[in-house]
Amino acid sequence: MNFDTLIKNGRIITAVDCYYADIAIKAGRIVALGHELGAATEVIDAEGLWVLPGGIDAHCHLDQPLGDGAVMADGFYSGTRSAACGGTTTVMPFAAQQKGQSLRAAVDDYHRRSDGQAFIDYAFHMIVCDPTETVLKEELPALIKEGYTSFKIYMTYDDLKLNDREILNVLALARREGAMVMVHAENADCIAYLTELLTESGNTGPYYHGVAHSSIGEREASHRAISLAELVDVPVLIVHVSGTETIEQIRWAQNRGLRVYGETCPQYLMLTAKDLDRDGFEGAKYVCSPPPRDPAAQEAVWQGLESGVFQVFSSDHAPFRFEDDKGKKLHGEHAHFEHIPNGIPGLETRLPILFSEGVVKERIDVTRFVALTATNPAKIYGLYPRKGTIAIGSDADLTLWDPTAKSTIRNAELHHAVDYTPYEGLELTGRPMLTLCRGRVVSRAGKPESEAGYGEFLKCDKPRPARPRGNAKGF
Ligand code: URP
Ligand code: ZN
Ligand code: ZN
Numbered sequence: 001m002n003f004d005t006l007i008k009n010g011r012i013i014t015a016v017d018c019y020y021a022d023i024a025i026k027a028g029r030i031v032a033l034g035h036e037l038g039a040a041t042e043v044i045d046a047e048g049l050w051v052l053p054g055g056i057d058a059h060c061h062l063d064q065p066l067g068d069g070a071v072m073a074d075g076f077y078s079g080t081r082s083a084a085c086g087g088t089t090t091v092m093p094f095a096a097q098q099k100g101q102s103l104r105a106a107v108d109d110y111h112r113r114s115d116g117q118a119f120i121d122y123a124f125h126m127i128v129c130d131p132t133e134t135v136l137k138e139e140l141p142a143l144i145k146e147g148y149t150s151f152k153i154y155m156t157y158d159d160l161k162l163n164d165r166e167i168l169n170v171l172a173l174a175r176r177e178g179a180m181v182m183v184h185a186e187n188a189d190c191i192a193y194l195t196e197l198l199t200e201s202g203n204t205g206p207y208y209h210g211v212a213h214s215s216i217g218e219r220e221a222s223h224r225a226i227s228l229a230e231l232v233d234v235p236v237l238i239v240h241v242s243g244t245e246t247i248e249q250i251r252w253a254q255n256r257g258l259r260v261y262g263e264t265c266p267q268y269l270m271l272t273a274k275d276l277d278r279d280g281f282e283g284a285k286y287v288c289s290p291p292p293r294d295p296a297a298q299e300a301v302w303q304g305l306e307s308g309v310f311q312v313f314s315s316d317h318a319p320f321r322f323e324d325d326k327g328k329k330l331h332g333e334h335a336h337f338e339h340i341p342n343g344i345p346g347l348e349t350r351l352p353i354l355f356s357e358g359v360v361k362e363r364i365d366v367t368r369f370v371a372l373t374a375t376n377p378a379k380i381y382g383l384y385p386r387k388g389t390i391a392i393g394s395d396a397d398l399t400l401w402d403p404t405a406k407s408t409i410r411n412a413e414l415h416h417a418v419d420y421t422p423y424e425g426l427e428l429t430g431r432p433m434l435t436l437c438r439g440r441v442v443s444r445a446g447k448p449e450s451e452a453g454y455g456e457f458l459k460c461d462k463p464r465p466a467r468p469r470g471n472a473k474g475f
Contacts, residue, residue: 053389055373074416082414085446086347090458153167154183206276281333355430401430
């Protein structure tokens with residue numbers, strides 16, 4: 001057979017193995033692994049490089065319509081271009097329902113926003129904020145069957161949050177239909193109470209966002225979400241976990257045999273509340289929910305990554321420009337913290353940061369890096385084995401890393417449309433040198449090489465990890 005591409009001499013790394021072999025690619029798929037495989041139209045010499053599955057960023061926000069006048073800086077064009085340059089080959093942003101809107105309309109609208117825009121492949125999660133009878137009985141079952149097999153629910157934000165009864169209803173629906181539920185776990189009333197106290201005492205700068213979004217409130221909501229999921233007997237995934245208390249809840253649930261999964265993000269490894277306390281309005285750049293906490297929390301997150309409490313490492317890229325009256329300065333540079341758009345950018349820096357700080361500094365093994373950033377998200381969201389691994393028959397989504405290359409993060413060199421990165425000046429070791437999505441080079445040495453429209457929409461299977469344990473009473 002004449003292959004399209006042959007990647008020779010690389011060190012292949014999956015979630016379980018490291019070995020030397022060549023990879024043969026035909027029509028966008030891996031068709032052979034071995035030695036002396038034959039001829040190919042193009043040969044890539046990967047001598048000295050590590051060949052990993054392309055990253056899957058299973059939690060990012062692109063061109064998401066927002067009710068408050070803020071506008072996301074990145075849509076599918078700049079967002080997926082940026083992701084590709086950081087070694088990612090699939091993104092999973094959110095088709096977000098607005099209150100009163102049909103979920104189908106939200107999904108259709110998101111297709112219009114993404115069609116022809118993406119540099120790399122993409123699938124949709126949904127955000128369910130208005131679980132009406134029509135949504136629960138008709139729309140969600142139909143959409144799940146059509147390949148939208150995961151959705152996020154919120155326990156906070158006035159325009160998004162569900163009450164406990166609504167959460168039980170959507171969990172029961174997920175159990176019946178086989179969908180994965182992602183939970184933004186923060187206690188809305190704790191935030192409102194603390195916000196009122198802080199406002200009364202005149203403490204309204206960006207730093208106090210972190211005080212209002214307490215780790216106690218995050219812990220309580222996580223525990224409640226886990227308990228509700230246990231009652232219904234359905235798996236659940238707690239997203240963007242910020243530190244010790246919530247990790248304890250997830251570990252407790254896992255130790256009891258519950259199918260509770262956890263996700264964390266670079267901001268909880270690299271930032272702390274001190275960043276929110278930077279001079280003037282600078283702290284607004286670091287406002288996200290849950291907020292970054294303290295060095296002890298960072299250490300707990302590292303331990304959670306190492307010990308397996310976390311299955312998924314995502315960016316939670318939520319892009320708002322700083323110098324922009326539709327971004328962080330939506331309400332000016334003296335805005336009360338509760339009016340600062342929540343979220344920070346990170347699509348392009350997610351993998352290099354975890355590689356450098358985690359793998360190179362020997363906090364996590366490189367096979368765990370692959371599991372957290374590609375294989376587990378593919379399994380948990382129904383894309384495996386098409387995505388997330390290096391195997392015969394899988395898409396040829398590959399990132400070739402130079403494990404010794406040095407670089408420094410500079411926003412001027414990133415490809416998102418945000419005017420800052422929270423990681424400016426961070427020195428890294430290890431760099432994606434070449435990224436292929438379905439066999440085609442999409443970035444080389446941090447520069448884009450594909451084109452908008454190459455990326456394909458992916459339908460997700462019903463994920464095996466979303467299956468209940470089957471021991472609930474009364475169903
Ligand atoms: O602050 C954050 N995380 N913004 C993005 C939306 C979300 O809740 O993930
Ligand atoms: Zn969230
Ligand atoms: Zn998010």
